Amino acid sequence: MAFKRSAVRSRVAPPFINLYNSKMKLILIFIYIFYGSLLFANDVVIKGLDNKSPERLLYIGNSYLYYNDSLHNHVRRMLEESYGRKIKTSNYKSVTISGSRLSHHNIEHSLQHNNLGADDPFELIVIQGGSGETNTRKERKMFSNEIEVMVNKIHEAGAEAALYMIHAYVEPHKDTNPKMIEDIKKMYIQAGNKNNVLVFPVGIAFENAYAKRPDIKLHKYYDGSHPDILGTYLAACVLFSSITNKSPININYDYFGKINSDDKLFLQNIAHNTVEDFFNIKLK
Numbered sequence: 443m444a445f446k447r448s449a450v451r452s453r454v455a456p457p458f459i460n461l462y463n464s465k466m467k468l469i470l471i472f473i474y475i476f477y478g479s480l481l482f483a484n485d486v487v488i489k490g491l492d493n494k495s496p497e498r499l500l501y502i503g504n505s506y507l508y509y510n511d512s513l514h515n516h517v518r519r520m521l522e523e524s525y526g527r528k529i530k531t532s533n534y535k536s537v538t539i540s541g542s543r544l545s546h547h548n549i550e551h552s553l554q555h556n557n558l559g560a561d562d563p564f565e566l567i568v569i570q571g572g573s574g575e576t577n578t579r580k581e582r583k584m585f586s587n588e589i590e591v592m593v594n595k596i597h598e599a600g601a602e603a604a605l606y607m608i609h610a611y612v613e614p615h616k617d618t619n620p621k622m623i624e625d626i627k628k629m630y631i632q633a634g635n636k637n638n639v640l641v642f643p644v645g646i647a648f649e650n651a652y653a654k655r656p657d658i659k660l661h662k663y664y665d666g667s668h669p670d671i672l673g674t675y676l677a678a679c680v681l682f683s684s685i686t687n688k689s690p691i692n693i694n695y696d697y698f699g700k701i702n703s704d705d706k707l708f709l710q711n712i713a714h715n716t717v718e719d720f721f722n723i724k725l726k
Contacts (some may be wrong), residue, residue: 456568473572480499487635489721491602494686496565497521497529500558500601503570504545507610508538509662510671511697514568516678517685519695524686531561543572544588553599567596568681570606575665576625586633604640604684605630609673615666623649642684644677645664647716650675655708672709675701679713689714689725 468686501507501514511517514536518529539546555563555686569592575585582628598604607630610623626658628643634641648660669677675697679690690710696703 444588476722488640498533498565500564501568504542510674517681520682549576549592564601566602582629589633597656609645612666643720644680651712681716
């Protein structure tokens with residue numbers, strides 16, 4: 443039995459209506475892609491460490507860590523104040539290579555704690571990538587692959603891993619670019635989510651501090667890349683709170699009087715608010 447076509451006449455929209463609809467579709471697609479990727483990038487999966495009072499830490503990175511008496515020393519002093527006891531420095535290490543990227547580090551060698559003069563295996567490994575690893579899509583892909591390899595080896599060794607989100611360049615660095623921090627955030631958050639590891643939102647804290655006080659000096663004035671002492675102190679506060687889930691506002695440590703009280707309180711508040719907002723948690 444043959445079916446007959448409907449006798450209803452099809453209506454053809456005028457050309458300007460079709461053009462309008464096409465443009466609206468393109469706009470809606472763009473909004474979906476943009477906001478969809480934005481929400482994905484900022485949807486932090488891991489919000490805390492299993493061990494919130496580690497004492498055996500290893501930091502792996504470059505000069506962003508070792509400037510200003512080394513970040514690991516400042517974090518250790520804050521942890522000691524919070525724990526109410528000294529941390530054994532032989533089990534608390536930093537391995538840095540000037541200008542290095544992740545691929546420059548021999549993670550297997552460093553995870554063998556005896557190679558670094560440590561008495562016991564490390565509990566937490568902090569990984570900091572190079573600033574150049576955010577430059578291109580290819581380099582960001584390499585970063586992602588290297589993080590996966592390193593994190594797997596860290597977990598196999600029985601330790602937790604965390605990613606140190608770097609800060610962006612500022613003037614007078616020749617490659618200063620407002621988009622850099624967005625690439626950094628997306629790269630680190632996606633790597634953290636993919637590998638189920640914590641991300642320390644240091645780069646975001648730098649941006650938040652500059653937004654509140656544009657005159658503050660978090661970078662070295664001569665290169666706009668390396669942290670100055672206030673930048674290192676801010677980073678230490680972010681790591682302290684991210685590790686312990688405690689507010690840095692309760693910390694008295696001021697680098698032996700080198701950080702004045704106004705700067706200290708300002709940076710502690712920036713770190714407090716950044717960590718709470720980033721992880722959507724309430725610090726103790």
